[in-house]
Amino acid sequence: MSAGTSIYPTPPPVVAERNLSAPQWGMISFLISEVAFFTTLIVAYVAFMGQDTVGPTPSEALSLPLVIGTTICLLSSSVVVHAAQRALERGNQGLFCLLWFGTIVLGIAFLAGTAYEWRELIFDKGLTISRNLFGTTFYTLVGFHALHVTGGVTAMLVVLLLALRRKVTHENQTGPELVAWYWHFVDGVWIVVFCVVYLTAVGGGG
């Protein structure tokens, strides 16, 4: 099997494929499974819209101004995290840490807003998960989203600590990149939740 002799045909040279890295493919796959998960919760929410036997209904319980505030926090955090990534690409470690920290603050602000909203719903409006179908589907959907925001904030804190110790730098951007993808996904889910849950409530649905 000695190679190199001219009697055998020589294979064409192997061209390197343009490809994503394995961690990138992994994160994409994970996000696909997350889409399937949230789609199921949203389907359940929509299927039970207006089926309640007792109140409060969404339009009686939900208030838009607070949610618009938290939504602005979450959506702007996607822009900030993007800016943080650009900073890291340029090698500006300090600016990266600052912007990354800003994203975390915005995420926590969103969670605080959700906590305030839930407190109001539970104690003032009497809406619990066992109150009616709206409570059942609302807390499940919004709760799982908030759980994902919490997971994202935790992951970002880990990245921040690594960045402060210079384990995450200009040369090693995989971590922040994947966490940012996840964060954009969580924001995307929120846009859908905002439309399906809050805008329909204002529109008089349910």
Add this chain to the structure above:
Amino acid sequence: MSLAQPSHTQGHAAPHTAAGENWAGWLHGWTTTVDHKRIGIMYVLMSLVFLVIGGCEAMLMRWQLAMPNNDVLGPEAFNQLFTMHGTTMVFFVGMPILIGAGNYLVPLMIGARDMAFPRMNAFGFWITLFGGLVVYFSFATGGAPAIGWFAYAPLTEHTFARSAATDFWAVGLIISGIGTITAAVNFIATILGMRARGMTLGRLPFFVWTMLWTAVQMLIAIPPLTAALVMILLDRQLNAHFFDVSNGGSAYLWQHLFWFFGHPEVYILILPVFGIISEVIPVFSRKVLFGYEFMAAATMAIVFISLGVWAHHMFCVGMNRTLDLYFAAASLLVSIPTGIKFFNWLATMYGGRIRFASPMLFAYGFLSMFLIGGLTGIMLAAAPFDFQLSDSYFVVGHFHWVLIGGTLFGTIAGIYYWYPKVAGRMMSERLAKWHFWLLYIGFMLTFGPMHISGMLGMPRRIYTYGPETGWTLWNQLATLGAVVQAPSYLIFIYNLVVSLKKGKPAGDNPWDAWTLEWSTTSPPSSYNFEETPTVHSRRPLWDLQHPDDPDWLYE
């Protein structure tokens, strides 16, 4: 990148905690391993243990049904047994054995040194096993859940299932579902991100291609089940109302959510087997796989079509006519890509020099039996026929025909095929023949009569029947079949164990096969390949053996 690439420096001096050391060291080596081959072996062994447990449950049920008005078990125990039998076979035998096979083979077949995320891989295995243990822990609550494997609401509501068994069942399946998702993520990242140089998607070994699409299907099908199981738990623990009809909830929603998972699930259980068969048939026919591109496209078509057919499990619920028509038509569509696969396998064999070794024998078993299971599937996909036979023993006969005749026969073909690579030794061909014929005959004897008792009106899941029903003979034949089948599994396990020490040495490539896993030693070293290979065609070993006439000239 550094996350994905295993260290190349471990090389030849990789520490081996194998034979020779003490028992604790051996145990430590296996429990802490992140080697995809060891994890794959553990998946398969775990599945075989659960196969025996699930098989014993089935034997008990056959014992109960052997005589009319029998009372060895009683209704309560019978309900628990069929729930646990179904749950075990689907979640803790079928899926993990195929994930295990994929774990062992995918990196070897694409010329990689490990899976993309070795530690997550180990996590996936242990959490799957843990999920199985949690499901079985339900027995400790005073009895397993008695809800059937598809757990129709409102049976799972607190009103009807008062013990914590149903909670353990749901939690166990959520946990093992997380394991399945990590495996799927790992397969996709590995297959797309870690292929050897020159291993383009068009040159993937066919088993790898089917594992890729199985993983995609897992990503889409498992999370809805997880969400639905969470809903069960919220209903039971926090008095939510998802499936609570008295407060506006819907039992119908559960059926949609469950079958949106449940139907793709059966393709998760069969697609990797299509891959195994597509590896075995060419090697034992001495020909290339006929119509590789069409086979690849058919795999994708099955994945996409099967995501839109779930409600054919619900024809008797009383959906409207439009939905019935749509789901019947969509279900029948699946037979087209499956038919493409069948004819391509036959065309691969046609004119080949067929060797009748054990893997090929079981591949024949697969082809003949899966065909019949597919045909009864077409019958059941026709809504008017299903109205008559839904939830009868005809359905039980049908799905066992595809799951045993299809998944099990194909998986066993794969085990006989790759065992020499894993163990370094050949399995006994003589025992394999005994295994095959006992299983083949016992299997047909068990599940054939079920089609008839089903058409005579026997509903599934009844714990007994009267002699006046005329079902006695068919049930006794089925029980006899189970008795014939049982020793085949013992022979198989005996063969697996004894060949480990006594089998004749296999060498690198005992079947004269063409994919990369056969280019390394048997068993492969922990780093798989001394040098990661470069690939020019779908059959790299053929190219190596025939430099004068390599495949890449024609592909």
